[in-house]
Amino acid sequence: MIDTREFGHSPGASRSYTLRPPAPAGFGIDMVRVPTGEPIDLDLLLEAVVEGVLVSGTVRAKASGECARCLDPISEEVDVELRELFAYQDSTTDTSTDEDEVSRMSGDLIDLEPVVRDTVLPSMSTAPLCSPDCPGLCSGCGAKWAELGPEHRHETIDPRWAALRERFGGTEEEK
Numbered sequence: 001m002i003d004t005r006e007f008g009h010s011p012g013a014s015r016s017y018t019l020r021p022p023a024p025a026g027f028g029i030d031m032v033r034v035p036t037g038e039p040i041d042l043d044l045l046l047e048a049v050v051e052g053v054l055v056s057g058t059v060r061a062k063a064s065g066e067c068a069r070c071l072d073p074i075s076e077e078v079d080v081e082l083r084e085l086f087a088y089q090d091s092t093t094d095t096s097t098d099e100d101e102v103s104r105m106s107g108d109l110i111d112l113e114p115v116v117r118d119t120v121l122p123s124m125s126t127a128p129l130c131s132p133d134c135p136g137l138c139s140g141c142g143a144k145w146a147e148l149g150p151e152h153r154h155e156t157i158d159p160r161w162a163a164l165r166e167r168f169g170g171t172e173e174e175k
Contacts, residue, residue: 001109001110001111001112002017002046002109002110002112003108003109004046004048004053004108004109004110005108007046007048007053008048009048009088010048011048011049011050012047012048013047013048014045014046014047014048015045015046016043016044016045016046017042017043017044017045017046017057018041018042018043018044019041019042019044020039020040020041020042021039021040021042022036022037022038022039022040023035023036023037023038023039023040023061024036024113027040027117027120028063028065028121028124029121029124029126031065031066031068031125031126031127031128032063032064032065032066032074032076032124032125032128033063033064033065033124034061034062034063034064034078034120035064038061038062039061040059040060040061040116040120041058041059041060041061042057042058042059042082042112042116043057043058043060044056044057044082045057046110049085051085051087051088052085052086052087052088053085053086053088053110054083054084054085054086055082055083055084055085055086055110055112055115056081056082056083056084057081057082058079058080058081058082059078059079059080059081059082059116059119059120060077060078060079061077061078061120062075062076062077062078063075063076063077063078063124064076065128066128067128067129067130067134068127068128068129069129069130069134069135069136069137070130070134070135070136070137070144070145070146071137072130074128074129074130076124076125076128078120078123078124080119080120080123081119082115082116082119084103084115084119085103086103086104086110087103087104089104089106089107103115134146138152138154140154140156141154
């Protein structure tokens with residue numbers, strides 16, 4: 001929460017903030033997230049405007065998770081731009097915008113967590129990779145393709161032919 005009383009609803013007033021709050025629990029998506037308690041770096045400029053306070057700046061954090069193909073641990077830097085208007089209570093935005101269209105201030109306080117979350121989460125990869133050419137896992141045995149030789153295979157037999165194979169002892173290659 002940021003207290004904006006010093007602006008006094010005076011358009012043109014501004015102040016820079018450098019904040020380092022800890023990440024709340026569940027700050028991410030299934031495959032990658034900012035660990036709980038990991039610092040989130042906020043470099044912000046708050047500017048009083050006629051309808052409220054305009055917050056702009058950058059959000060930086062370190063996210064970690066696992067590769068979507070091979071499940072190895074990964075980490076990625078999140079660096080996004082933030083720009084949001086927080087409207088004063090009882091301002092003309094109450095009648096000119098929908099309730100969820102503009103963020104609202106609670107008295108003189110601005111709650112940044114929902115806006116930071118809504119800005120950061122879409123920038124995170126939904127299927128993060130340890131490398132762009134990650135071959136993933138073998139669907140037959142679950143081993144990493146990067147660690148398996150080129151001769152690695154799993155013979156799959158159509159279940160309709162399995163009885164014949166059992167009766168006649170396999171293929172010519174197996175004899």
